[in-house]
Amino acid sequence: MTTWTRRRMLKTALASGSTWFMPWSVRFALGSSALLRAARQALVIGNGNYHRAPLSNPVNDAHAMAEALRGAGFEVTLGVDLVQAAMQDAITAHTENLARSKAVGLFYFAGHGMQLAWRNYLIPVDAEIDTVGALRQRGVDVNSLLEGMRRAGNPMNLVVLDACRDNPLGTATRVDQKGLSQMDAPPGTLLAYATAPGHTAIDGDGGDHGLYTGHLLREIRVPEAKIEDVFKRVRLAVRRRSNGLQIPWESTSLEDDFWFLPPREERKRAEEEVEREFRHELALWERIKESAQPEPFEDYLRRYPHGRFTELAQLQLDRVLAKLGEKKVEIVSAPDNPYGKGAASADTAYRVGDSYQYRQFDLLTQQQLKPGRPRITAITEHEVIYNDGTLVTDRLGNMLRTPQGAVWSPNQTAPFDFAVGKRWNTRFRVIPPKGGNSTVELELRIVDREKITVPAGTFYAFRVETTGWQTGSSVGGRNLHVRWDWKTWYAPREVRRPIAFEWFNHHVSGKILRATRTELVAFQQA
Structure with missing residues (x-):
């Protein structure tokens, strides 16, 4: 736990100058500008002519991917049906070129891939x-590729592995796990798998390309699509086409945004434009949020892959598809994996009678504040009601009504699923019980998974860091301009609600309005 003093808080708030007040998205865009000017280099490999287990699509996939990347400004080296020595030589040349040119790097592989002792080959x-x-001895270790890219010191790398077909050794040799093992992306890297770790991918569905690469080729060609939006759309399309049997997976540590086909010009949108777009998106979400069919949620996620309600839409899509019979694959749990911190989904199986006890104290004075004892007294299709309505959240745990009586519009301060590097945003209204109206705009990121000890025990928890602003009017019409900084710890496989959270709010002038820490003391779940 961080030890805070008023001096330290004020110093933190003010020392970084204008960057402290600069929205994360703006700082993000500044880094993106440099990436747009950087050279682009790609190594594309497609292996299909295996003696024991040939594949029909990887060579076609590689040729098509090379063409698409050239169209996106990449200098491409293409290799097909490569033997081990040729693969290793090509990878070495690629990483050495990145070290010299400091270009944005991309590595794509289609073919067979396997895992052994948490390493991917x-x-x-x-x-x-x-x-x-x-x-x-005879495979090519993905870790060595990633290490070569790390040593290159170039600004960003993309690694795409359509390499999770079924065991190429057949029945002659068994491996402990199917597919590839989960790995956390190194700094400045997006790592993409054709399917979730521990599962296999479909080579194709009768077309010229594998299921995953076919959809990736289409999305790469969409103008002005941010890279993470590209992969989110691919994930949705592959999931629906495979009826949940194949769900692509990504790990990202990117600090800057990237486009395959960037906007012709960068411009900062006016607040009026942002607000207008938000109203339109909110109205759309309000229309579809109770739909019993998947299509409205699919359409929303394609249109707003990084939208203000994507976490909520993912939850609703999951619930609807489960009712329609989908049995989607899940990431195979691997707690002993030294190369990844794992992933988890939110546990929404709340039960009436579930109860939680929290302690709260002031971070500056260490004074104990009023404890919280939320107990679930009712559950609806979309809401979890505590203490007869004193506190209300949605199924993900997002606040809808605070114990103080403030009402929050639909929001996503809590995620649908957890993986280190994940980032998302939310925008919502806050209406206090005594008048006033304000808008909160937040950017959120899962920065780590770590052990945390609270009175309820020790948990291996995801740490979510949240930053943003609350603007508008308070009681009496006074203007609000308040910075929000949160840290929240979740262990969703053990506890449905947060393990702990720190809440630090200060006025634009630097005046501290709130500095508290809340910790789980005890809980009881059915």
């Missing part, structure tokens, strides 16, 4: 792997 076409142990 891409399979050359000449690999005769008669035993699991031979995989280390």
